[in-house]
Structures are given as structure tokens and as C-alpha cells.
Amino acid sequence: MFRRSEQDQRPPVQIFVDGVAVAARQGDTVSAALLASGVDARRSTAVSGGPRLPYCMMGVCFDCLVTIDGVGNRQGCLVPVADGMQVEIQKGKREIGK
Amino acid sequence: MTLAPKREDYDVVVIGAGPAGLAAAATAAEAGLSTLLLDENMGPGGQVFRAISSTPVTDRNKLGADYWVGADLVQVLRASSAEVIHRATVWSLDRNLEIAASIGGASAFVKANRVIIASGALERPFPIPGWTLPGVMTAGAAQTMLKSSALVPNGRTVIAGQGPLLWLLAAQILRLGGRIDRILDTTERGNYLAALPHAFAFLTSPYFAKGLAMMREVKAKVQVVSGVTELSASGDGQLASVSYVAGRRRETVPVDLLLLHQGVVPNVNLAMAAGVEHRWDDLQLCWSPVLDANGNSSVAGIAIAGDGAGIGGANAAIVRGRIAARAAVEALAPASAAKLVPMAQLRTDLAKAERGRAFLDTLFRPARQFRIPSGDTVVCRCEEVTAKDILDAVAIGATGPNQLKAYRRTGMGPCQGRLCGLTVTELMAQARGKTPQEIGYYRLRAPVKPITLAELAAVPKNEADVKAVVRG
Amino acid sequence: MSGEYDVAVVGGGLLGSAIAWGLGRLGKKVAVLDEGDITKRASRANFALVWVQSKGLGMPAYTVWTVRAAEAWSRLASELKQQTGLDVCLQQNGGFHLTLGEEEFGQRTELVRRMHNQVGAADYKMEMLPASEVKKSLPLVGPEVSGGSYCPLDGHVNSLRTFRAFHTGFKAFGIDYLPERPVSAISRSGGEFRLTTPKGELRAARIVLAAGNANQALAPMVGLFAPMGPTRGQIVVTERTMPFLPHPLTTIRQTDEGTVMIGDSKEDELDDRALKHSISAVMTDRAQRMFPHLSRLNVVRSWAGIRVMPQDGFPIYDQSETHPGAFVACCHSGVTLASNHAFEVARMVAQGALEPELVGAFSASRFGGAGAANNSGY
Numbered sequence: 001m002f003r004r005s006e007q008d009q010r011p012p013v014q015i016f017v018d019g020v021a022v023a024a025r026q027g028d029t030v031s032a033a034l035l036a037s038g039v040d041a042r043r044s045t046a047v048s049g050g051p052r053l054p055y056c057m058m059g060v061c062f063d064c065l066v067t068i069d070g071v072g073n074r075q076g077c078l079v080p081v082a083d084g085m086q087v088e089i090q091k092g093k094r095e096i097g098k
Numbered sequence: 099m100t101l102a103p104k105r106e107d108y109d110v111v112v113i114g115a116g117p118a119g120l121a122a123a124a125t126a127a128e129a130g131l132s133t134l135l136l137d138e139n140m141g142p143g144g145q146v147f148r149a150i151s152s153t154p155v156t157d158r159n160k161l162g163a164d165y166w167v168g169a170d171l172v173q174v175l176r177a178s179s180a181e182v183i184h185r186a187t188v189w190s191l192d193r194n195l196e197i198a199a200s201i202g203g204a205s206a207f208v209k210a211n212r213v214i215i216a217s218g219a220l221e222r223p224f225p226i227p228g229w230t231l232p233g234v235m236t237a238g239a240a241q242t243m244l245k246s247s248a249l250v251p252n253g254r255t256v257i258a259g260q261g262p263l264l265w266l267l268a269a270q271i272l273r274l275g276g277r278i279d280r281i282l283d284t285t286e287r288g289n290y291l292a293a294l295p296h297a298f299a300f301l302t303s304p305y306f307a308k309g310l311a312m313m314r315e316v317k318a319k320v321q322v323v324s325g326v327t328e329l330s331a332s333g334d335g336q337l338a339s340v341s342y343v344a345g346r347r348r349e350t351v352p353v354d355l356l357l358l359h360q361g362v363v364p365n366v367n368l369a370m371a372a373g374v375e376h377r378w379d380d381l382q383l384c385w386s387p388v389l390d391a392n393g394n395s396s397v398a399g400i401a402i403a404g405d406g407a408g409i410g411g412a413n414a415a416i417v418r419g420r421i422a423a424r425a426a427v428e429a430l431a432p433a434s435a436a437k438l439v440p441m442a443q444l445r446t447d448l449a450k451a452e453r454g455r456a457f458l459d460t461l462f463r464p465a466r467q468f469r470i471p472s473g474d475t476v477v478c479r480c481e482e483v484t485a486k487d488i489l490d491a492v493a494i495g496a497t498g499p500n501q502l503k504a505y506r507r508t509g510m511g512p513c514q515g516r517l518c519g520l521t522v523t524e525l526m527a528q529a530r531g532k533t534p535q536e537i538g539y540y541r542l543r544a545p546v547k548p549i550t551l552a553e554l555a556a557v558p559k560n561e562a563d564v565k566a567v568v569r570g
Numbered sequence: 571m572s573g574e575y576d577v578a579v580v581g582g583g584l585l586g587s588a589i590a591w592g593l594g595r596l597g598k599k600v601a602v603l604d605e606g607d608i609t610k611r612a613s614r615a616n617f618a619l620v621w622v623q624s625k626g627l628g629m630p631a632y633t634v635w636t637v638r639a640a641e642a643w644s645r646l647a648s649e650l651k652q653q654t655g656l657d658v659c660l661q662q663n664g665g666f667h668l669t670l671g672e673e674e675f676g677q678r679t680e681l682v683r684r685m686h687n688q689v690g691a692a693d694y695k696m697e698m699l700p701a702s703e704v705k706k707s708l709p710l711v712g713p714e715v716s717g718g719s720y721c722p723l724d725g726h727v728n729s730l731r732t733f734r735a736f737h738t739g740f741k742a743f744g745i746d747y748l749p750e751r752p753v754s755a756i757s758r759s760g761g762e763f764r765l766t767t768p769k770g771e772l773r774a775a776r777i778v779l780a781a782g783n784a785n786q787a788l789a790p791m792v793g794l795f796a797p798m799g800p801t802r803g804q805i806v807v808t809e810r811t812m813p814f815l816p817h818p819l820t821t822i823r824q825t826d827e828g829t830v831m832i833g834d835s836k837e838d839e840l841d842d843r844a845l846k847h848s849i850s851a852v853m854t855d856r857a858q859r860m861f862p863h864l865s866r867l868n869v870v871r872s873w874a875g876i877r878v879m880p881q882d883g884f885p886i887y888d889q890s891e892t893h894p895g896a897f898v899a900c901c902h903s904g905v906t907l908a909s910n911h912a913f914e915v916a917r918m919v920a921q922g923a924l925e926p927e928l929v930g931a932f933s934a935s936r937f938g939g940a941g942a943a944n945n946s947g948y
């Protein structure tokens with residue numbers, strides 16, 4: 001859906017999505033990195049299990065919810081990537097202790 | 099490293115670092131008032147100047163001169179004595195001007211003598227069939243990705259909707275070599291005539307020449323279909339195609355990305371939860387706060403500046419920020435007001451910035467069928483409630499959004515009605531034969547954005563609080 | 571909007587709706603008069619417990635009435651399901667009131683003892699359990715939980731869905747639900763009642779005042795007395811999470827949707843718009859001490875509700891002597907007692923007389939007569 005413009009000279013950052021290494025850039029939000037990566041980042045909702053991807057990218061739609069470093073339901077569009085970050089795509093309701 | 103506010107109270111607290119907030123904070127600080135600027139994002143700029151301090155798109159011709167105005171605003175702010183905290187989410191503001199902000203997982207509390215809410219706008223909901231499918235996003239989302247991360251669409255991409263921002267986005271995507279297959283313009287034909295009385299003001303405003311140039315730039319490269327009256331997205335678990343009607347023809351195009359935009363509306367949640375009175379604006383089709391000429395709201399000490407005060411665009415937002423801050427200075431330290439740009443000048447600036455607005459509002463007034471869906475189209479994305487569900491609730495007697503909430507859970511999700519509220523108000527108004535003003539809106543309360551239980555549990559408590567809860 | 575109704579129910583909350591529904595079920599022609607979208611609605615703000623334990627200390631008849639309601643609830647749930655297709659998710663597998671630390675455990679033990687000693691509480695079945703026993707039913711409790719009281723009759727329900735089910739059932743029974751019609755005056759003439767609303771007058775052979783705390787103002791219009799002592803309560807609710815709480819607690823319950831509701835406070839404040847975060851802090855702090863894993867969950871909403879609370883905490887059911895055919899009904903536990911309201915109270919209203927053996931103890935005459943109305947400030 002998206003590709004990086006040649007304009008982007010920012011240093012690379014490596015994150016992990018469901019354990020798989022994904023290349024990101026410093027200053028990306030987690031959601032931007034996911035959408036740029038081509039990974040299937042669809043989460044499934046806690047209500048019906050229906051698939052969702054980020055919609056607004058500005059923190060108001062809550063469709064970008066993702067687990068970051070073991071903490072669930074983070075708004076991926078508001079969190080900057082960091083080296084070694086562990087991102088997990090969420091399926092359904094938030095898990096106990098996550 | 100998380101920053102806690104340096105003080106417990108400030109003369110002025112500004113919420114939101116978009117154009118209005120940047121200007122307001124700099125102005126208040128310039129006059130010597132203790133000023134705190136809280137912003138949810140990683141860096142300043144809000145939406146219109148998103149990533150202004152960090153954008154990888156440094157070639158100024160790509161994003162355009164209007165965007166780079168933001169850099170000057172940020173420079174002025176940074177040179178001022180205003181304290182700025184980013185990644186601070188304000189979750190509560192009350193009548194006593196007590197503010198709770200979540201910073202790095204802990205809540206900080208500050209008190210203000212004056213609060214200027216500059217939390218801006220968000221995209222108007224665009225509830226078409228299939229709008230919750232992965233692959234459907236807002237134009238603003240694409241613009242954020244472009245500005246923040248230099249990301250451009252590279253698959254089969256359709257932009258649908260109307261309004262100046264749509265053209266700006268399209269131009270920026272194309273300048274960066276992104277792909278747009280088709281633009282579906284949903285501007286209602288009848289609006290051209292309706293906007294005519296305002297045409298002069300628009301033609302003599304800065305918007306006209308810029309807008310025209312941008313449209314030409316885009317139309318030279320992308321097929322534009324005008325007069326689109328129906329729109330829907332389909333796919334099995336992922337967006338696969340977009341179907342539309344223009345004239346009398348229906349077309350379906352395969353698509354990977356659909357970007358929707360039909361204007362922006364004030365982000366009212368913080369202001370409403372603070373008790374600020376709002377009224378329905380029938381031209382802009384949204385809830386606007388009731389304000390005086392200085393931006394003061396119905397709650398003493400709370401002013402609103404920027405698009406949150408009513409959609410006016412970036413230039414108007416800057417001036418409104420200055421006006422609200424100057425009014426705060428006049429109230430708190432009148433002697434210092436002399437340092438600032440005189441109010442009369444600011445009012446002239448505002449009139450100039452707002453010139454042409456009525457034309458844009460009229461021309462780009464979104465069509466009814468795109469504001470009020472029917473059948474299985476999802477209205478409340480969080481709780482997955484459809485238009486039909488809402489009509490069923492009206493049929494058993496729901497008179498307004500709050501009763502509806504009790505029956506069907508609309509507005510109970512984390513977005514607190516930001517993406518369904520307007521649709522609910524208008525859908526119920528239509529179903530009941532009432533005006534949106536009569537129907538009303540969700541009653542909003544803190545926390546206006548979710549916070550963790552741990553964070554809420556850590557809020558200072560006294561013995562009276564404990565006694566009220568622990569009762570054997 | 572005039573018309574003749576067998577019964578006009580003033581108030582469309584859980585209590586009024588249950589009675590109206592019950593009347594419709596008996597074939598009566600019913601109108602429900604309700605306010606509009608924004609009004610103090612306890613029905614939208616409650617904790618949804620179907621609760622027996624600790625009810626009726628000081629009034630054994632209330633214990634009996636409560637147990638009866640708990641036992642009749644499954645019938646209500648199944649009738650609503652059959653009629654409307656809506657499952658109100660009634661769960662009655664027992665409930666807990668947990669204690670933190672030894673002092674609370676001691677206090678609760680004392681309360682249980684007093685309940686057991688009360689006349690008429692023989693079948694009460696409320697018992698104190700130590701932490702080790704509690705853990706068997708609630709494995710995720712934290713180390714500070716010292717134990718709690720348990721009652722197998724306790725449960726909870728989706729009260730909002732129950733509310734919706736009643737209102738959906740109105741259609742099936744041909745009940746007229748008339749919102750945006752607050753009643754400002756009631757008179758009686760020619761054997762019928764006339765109720766004045768902003769949208770005109772409504773006539774009915776009988777009326778039931780079920781307007782919650784507003785009953786205090788309405789009751790004297792028909793020679794009745796309903797002294798109320800409302801209090802405010804706050805509740806906090808989280809996002810959805812995987813099921814972890816198989817039994818409801820007095821202060822924490824997990825809904826069928828997966829959200830976690832945490833309560834509650836008792837304040838003399840009567841503004842349901844203002845919220846005290848420090849109170850939410852106490853509630854959430856206790857919740858995370860009871861279930862440590864809750865600390866990570868996001869709180870998505872909080873609200874305050876004004877409790878419908880008769881002055882002494884017990885229900886008021888009365889019928890007027892000066893205005894025959896006028897009834898008043900108000901109580902705190904509109905959810906727990908919904909089954910009684912739907913089946914018993916409706917039946918008695920339809921018959922034209924309250925039965926002393928069932929509800930005699932709840933007459934307002936227990937307050938010492940219709941003296942000066944208590945200035946509750948409501």
C-alpha cells in the first residue's frame with residue numbers, strides 16, 4: 001500500500017513484529033512502520049473479531065491498537081519505534097497480564 | 099526520559115501544539131506569563147504542521163510553502179520561555195481548571211489560571227459501506243504518513259471525497275512520486291450555485307489562487323471523476339474494490355488503498371467533558387463551542403482557539419491562538435499586554451485569514467448521503483453498531499444519543515464518539531424529524547482518552563475519598 | 571395525546587419499565603411516560619448486580635423480598651429472551667464481597683454474624699470465606715485479599731440489555747412508550763387520573779409513580795409520601811479483556827462483553843456531571859490490589875450516577891387512600907428486584923391492590939406518616 005520515498009534519509013531502526021525482524025526508520029510511529037513494511041498487520045477486534053488496520057493515524061480512531069513490548073492496546077500511531085521493540089498484532093480481547 | 103511539569107500551577111496552560119497552540123503559548127510566554135504547552139504527539143505541529151521539526155521531506159517544494167510556515171512558529175515557541183511537554187495526553191480538564199495529563203505512564207496534575215484548548219480538529223466521519231475494511235484510511239492519515247515518514251501510496255489508490263485538503267494531499271503525493279489512480283469528487287453540484295454569493299470574498303482571498311493551482315497540478319496527472327453521488331468499499335477481510343456512481347453510471351475499480359476525506363470537524367471531547375457549551379453549526383455541520391470574540395467559552399477561564407473553535411484553517415488558527423493568549427494576558431497581567439501585537443491588529447488579521455471561508459464551507463458542505471448512512475453500514479466503529487441498529491433503537495423510543503448509548507453501546511468505545519457522534523446525531527435527527535441541536539450529543543466525561551488502571555489508581559487520594567468508597 | 575389507558579406508569583427506568591412490561595404481559599393497556607435523552611437515569615448508571623447478600627439488615631421482609639426476586643430472575647430472563655430474542659446474560663453462580671487485610675475481614679465477619687442472627691434470615695446462605703477458599707473460585711486474586719463474604723444466590727446481569735429488552739417488549743405488548751413527557755401535575759376526577767405533560771394531557775384509570783428520586787415530588791400529588799435520600803456513586807469501566815472473573819463482586823464485575831466495571835462510591839454530592847478522580851483512584855487502587863493483573867488495563871470511561879435511594883434504604887411500595895388507583899414504587903435495587911416488579915408488583919397493580927403479606931412492610935407509613943417532605947436537595 002505504501003512505499004518509502006527516496007527523500008527519506010533517516011537512520012534505520014529494527015523492530016520485531018510477531019518475532020519477525022522488520023526494518024523501520026527513526027521517527028516512524030509503530031503504525032507507520034507496520035504499514036510501510038508490507039507485513040499483514042491486521043488486528044481483529046474485541047467485539048466481532050473483524051479485521052482492522054489503522055484508519056486515522058492521529059490517535060482518534062483506535063484501530064491501530066497493537067501490543068508493544070508486552071503491553072497491549074497501545075495506540076501504535078502515537079508510539080515512536082525503538083531498536084529491538086517487540087510488536088505483536090492483536091487478536092480479539094486484551095489478554096490477561098498483557 | 100519522561101518530563102513532568104516543573105510547576106504545579108501556571109498562568110496559562112495550552113493544550114495542543116498545532117498552529118493555534120504554538121501561537122498561543124508563544125504569545126503568553128512573550129508577555130511573561132508562566133506558560134505550559136502540552137501536546138500528545140512526538141513533536142510540534144498538530145495535524146497541519148505535522149512533523150514540522152522532523153520531517154524527512156526536507157525539499158520545501160514537495161510539501162509547499164504553507165506547510166513550512168509551521169517551522170517559524172516552532173522557532174518562535176522554542177525561543178520563548180514556554181515549557182513544552184510532548185507525548186503528554188491530557189485526559190481531564192474541569193471547571194476549576196485542574197488538568198490531568200498522562201506523561202510516560204504516570205499522571206501529572208497542574209492547575210491553571212487560564213486554559214487555552216487548541217486540540218484542533220479531526221476528519222469528519224465518512225460512513226460508507228465497507229469503511230472499516232483494512233485499506234480504507236483518511237486523507238489525513240495518508241498526509242501524516244507522508245509528512246512524518248515520507249511514505250507514499252504505491253498500490254492501486256483512490257482518493258474520494260471533497261474539500262481543499264483532498265487536493266493538497268493529492269498534490270503532495272504526486273510530487274513525491276506516489277501513485278493515485280483516480281480521484282472521486284463528491285462535491286455536490288448544487289453547492290456551486292449555493293456558494294456563488296460568497297464567491298467574491300473567496301476569489302480575492304489567498305485560497306483561490308493556491309487552490310486553483312493545486313487542482314490544475316493534480317488534474318493534469320490523475321483522472322478526476324466529479325459529481326460522485328454514491329460510494330462503497332468492498333473486500334473480504336481487506337479492501338479489494340471501490341464502487342461509485344457518477345452521473346447515471348456505476349463503476350467499480352479494484353483498489354488497495356482508499357483515502358476518504360470530507361472535511362474536518364472540531365475535536366470536541368476535551369472541551370465538552372470540561373463542561374464547555376457547544377451548539378450545532380448548520381453550515382459546517384458540526385458542534386462548535388459557544389465563544390466570545392476572544393475565544394472565551396462558557397466555562398470561566400477556558401478559551402478555545404484554532405479549528406476546535408470552528409473550522410477556519412491554519413492561518414485563522416494562528417491568529418485565534420494569539421487573540422486567546424492576548425486576552426489571557428489582559429486578564430492576568432494587563433501591563434504586559436502592551437508588548438504584544440494590539441488586539442485591533444489581530445482582529446484585522448483574523449478577518450483576512452477567514453476571508454473566503456464561507457465560500458469553502460458552502461461549496462464543500464458534504465452531501466447528506468455521505469453523512470447519514472443506512473442499513474448495515476457501520477456507524478460506531480468501536481462497538482460495531484450499524485445504521486439499522488440505531489434506527490431500531492429509535493423505534494423502541496431512544497430520543498437521543500445517550501439513550502441510544504444505553505441500548506446499543508454506541509459511543510462506549512475508546513474513541514468516545516469521535517468517529518460516530520456526528521453521524522449518530524444526524525441519523526437520529528433525520529429519523530425523528532428533529533434538528534441536530536434538539537437531538538444533542540453524547541455526554542462526555544473524563545478520561546477523554548484511556549489511561550491505565552494503575553495510573554488512575556495512583557492519583558492522590560485523601561481520607562474522605564477512602565471513606566466514600568470503603569463501606570464495609 | 572389523550573387516550574384511555576388502564577395504567578400510566580410515570581418513569582421509564584428499570585423499575586417503571588419492569589412494572590409496565592409486567593402489566594402489558596397481563597394484557598393491560600399501558601402508557602409509560604418518560605423524560606428525554608438527558609436526565610438523571612439510574613438505569614443507565616448502575617452496577618448491574620442481582621444481589622442478595624447483606625440485603626435487609628434491619629428489615630427481614632426485605633431479605634425475603636430480595637431472595638424471592640433472585641429466584642424469579644431466571645424466569646424473567648427467559649421470558650425476555652423468548653419475546654425479544656435478547657439474551658440479558660443473567661449469571662447467578664454466587665457472588666463475593668472481598669476484603670483487603672485483616673481489619674476489613676473482621677468487619678465483614680461481624681456483618682455476616684449480624685445478618686445470620688436476624689429473624690427471618692435462616693435461609694440466608696451468606697458465609698465468610700478465608701482467602702484460601704476464595705482463591706479456589708477466584709484464582710487471580712492478589713495477596714492482599716484476606717477473604718470475603720460469599721452468597722450462592724448472588725449474581726449479575728447485563729442491565730442495559732435488560733433495559734433494552736423491556737423497551738423492545740413494550741412494542742410486542744402494545745405498550746405506548748412516551749418519552750420527553752415529564753409529568754408536572756396529576757389530578758383525579760371522574761374516576762380517572764389526568765397527567766399533565768409538555769406534550770398534552772394523558773388519562774389513565776390507574777397510575778404508578780416510578781420516577782425514582784422524583785417520586786418524592788410526585789407522590790404528594792396523589793396523597794402519597796415517598797421520602798428519598800439520594801447519594802451519588804461513581805463507576806469506572808475498562809476496555810474488554812479475556813474472561814478472568816467467573817463471579818461478580820460487590821465492587822468488581824466483568825460483563826458479558828468482557829469489560830470490567832469497578833465501583834463504587836457513596837457521596838452526598840448530587841451533581842452527576844462532576845467526577846472526583848481521587849475517588850476513582852481509591853476504587854481502582856482497591857481493584858488492582860484485589861486482582862493485580864488489572865493494573866495494566868485501560869480505563870475507557872467513568873461516570874457518576876445518582877442512586878435512587880429511599881430515605882432508609884428500603885423500597886417504598888404504597889397505594890393511595892385519597893386517590894384510589896394511584897401507586898408509588900421506588901427502590902434502590904432496580905436490577906435485583908426487576909423480576910418482582912415485572913411479576914408481583916405488576917400483578918398487584920393490575921388487581922388494584924397491594925398485598926400486605928408481600929409488600930406491607932414497604933409502605934411509607936413506616937416513616938411515621940406523610941410529614942414535611944425530607945429536604946434531600948434532589
